[in-house]
Amino acid sequence: MSTSKKHQTFCTQSMTGKSVTSLPGIGKANGGRLQDHGTGSATQVLGHYLVNGGSQPQFQSWLKENSGANSKHSADCYNSLREWSNNNL
Secondary structure: OOOOHHHHHHHOOOOOOOEHHHOOOOOHHHHHHHHHOOOOEHHHHHHHHHHOOOOHHHHHHHHHHHHOOOHHHHHHHHHHHHHHHHHHO
């Protein structure tokens, strides 16, 4: 799997204090919609990932519903959270 620079950077750094737009697959538009739904930080999105037990279909469905992310963007976000979790939890 080829990963973006944003993915590589995200997976090697602490999530503390990071905005939701620091997540791969989440840009200004999708990040704004997440913030409108009360999710403004990367750690809050990680919380949704963990609550869903790392289930890709459930997480991507939640992300699509709350941000309007398409399949590629929601998969990019899921993959970065999975890798970050594997490296840090």
